[in-house]
Amino acid sequence: MSVSPAIRLFAAVTLAAAATIGGLAWLRSQNPSNGSVLQPSAPAAPFVLTDSDGARFDSARLKGKVALIFFGFTHCPDVCPTTLAAMTRVLEALGPEAADVMPVFISVDPARDTPDEMKTFGSLFDPRIVMLTGTPDEIAAVVRDYHIYAAKVALEGGGYTMDHTASVQLYDRESRFRSTFDFHEDDGVILEKVRLVLARGG
Amino acid sequence: MKRLITMIAMFALGSLAQAADGAISLSGVWVRASAGGNSAAYATIANSGAAEDRLIAVKGDVSTSIELHEVVMDGDVMKMRPVEAIAVPAGGSVELKPGGYHIMLIGLKAPLVEGAHVALTLVFEAAGEVALDAPVQTAVSTGHDAGHDHSDMH
Ligand SMILES: [Cu+2]
Numbered sequence: 001m002s003v004s005p006a007i008r009l010f011a012a013v014t015l016a017a018a019a020t021i022g023g024l025a026w027l028r029s030q031n032p033s034n035g036s037v038l039q040p041s042a043p044a045a046p047f048v049l050t051d052s053d054g055a056r057f058d059s060a061r062l063k064g065k066v067a068l069i070f071f072g073f074t075h076c077p078d079v080c081p082t083t084l085a086a087m088t089r090v091l092e093a094l095g096p097e098a099a100d101v102m103p104v105f106i107s108v109d110p111a112r113d114t115p116d117e118m119k120t121f122g123s124l125f126d127p128r129i130v131m132l133t134g135t136p137d138e139i140a141a142v143v144r145d146y147h148i149y150a151a152k153v154a155l156e157g158g159g160y161t162m163d164h165t166a167s168v169q170l171y172d173r174e175s176r177f178r179s180t181f182d183f184h185e186d187d188g189v190i191l192e193k194v195r196l197v198l199a200r201g202g
Numbered sequence: 203m204k205r206l207i208t209m210i211a212m213f214a215l216g217s218l219a220q221a222a223d224g225a226i227s228l229s230g231v232w233v234r235a236s237a238g239g240n241s242a243a244y245a246t247i248a249n250s251g252a253a254e255d256r257l258i259a260v261k262g263d264v265s266t267s268i269e270l271h272e273v274v275m276d277g278d279v280m281k282m283r284p285v286e287a288i289a290v291p292a293g294g295s296v297e298l299k300p301g302g303y304h305i306m307l308i309g310l311k312a313p314l315v316e317g318a319h320v321a322l323t324l325v326f327e328a329a330g331e332v333a334l335d336a337p338v339q340t341a342v343s344t345g346h347d348a349g350h351d352h353s354d355m356h
Pocket residue numbers: 077078242271272282304305306
């Protein structure tokens with residue numbers, strides 16, 4: 001589905017998105033393991049991770065941009081690619097406005113997700129999505145600070161999968177938490193949520 | 203042109219992907235493009251028979267193993283779990299789609315590039331084997347358009 005038909009739902013969707021953001025969208029960021037939640041306007045926790053070129057990426061670079069932060073892993077066959085695909089379509093639909101958006105994918109599987117793996121996986125999606133990984137300690141810290149649930153689960157045929165939080169966190173230009181979305185939502189709803197955060201200025 | 207090819211491919215697929223007794227048919231079959239590692243195949247499976255059937259296995263040599271999986275949400279946490287079988291109700295259908303059931307391709311032997319086809323054999327408890335060539339679609343696909351027109355995905 002292309003985004004344009006969904007945009008025709010603009011009015012209804014704007015209401016829905018506004019209600020979500022104005023209401024308690026942060027409930028979606030609940031971590032079932034310890035019940036912690038991100039509070040509205042909570043500041044984005046600082047981090048320094050490694051991008052898919054092997055360069056260090058400091059979260060200070062998110063300042064001035066609307067950040068879409070998503071945690072996943074490259075061996076994920078379903079929810080991660082589906083979410084990154086939605087991000088890709090939304091970036092395209094934003095057109096020039098996308099210059100003010102910084103989409104970030106952070107691995108919860110540092111054992112397998114080397115910068116090279118991140119680059120290969122990222123090549124399937126919009127090149128503007130920043131693909132970040134790190135050492136197990138760095139990832140454990142960012143997972144904790146962003147209230148993300150992530151746990152390794154063995155698969156029958158060998159190997160493992162990761163259970164993890166599926167929602168994307170939206171931060172405003174001042175790097176304050178504003179909303180979430182996930183792959184269940186229509187492109188038009190996601191787009192409107194991003195636009196509402198963009199419109200906050202700052 | 204691409205649209206035409208897609209339609210022809212889907213028509214061919216629709217007519218081919220039937221078990222011997224004809225009760226099971228598949229539509230909207232697709233596999234997500236992948237740069238390596240893992241991927242997933244999706245389809246809508248319809249059962250025109252008078253009894254429930256169950257998809258119990260999928261065979262193919264695209265990857266080192268193939269499993270039936272389900273994605274379940276626990277709050278906002280995504281969990282993927284193997285399932286023993288996927289039931290197809292009598293006179294009804296089941297949809298394998300992102301965020302639900304999928305045929306998990308574990309350990310791909312080569313990247314899956316859009317436009318290629320993946321040979322899979324679905325094994326049903328009653329209907330037996332159904333062979334199909336699943337088209338690989340861009341990773342940006344929603345799958346909503348599988349079996350219809352996805353030429354608007356650029
Ligand atoms: Cu799976």
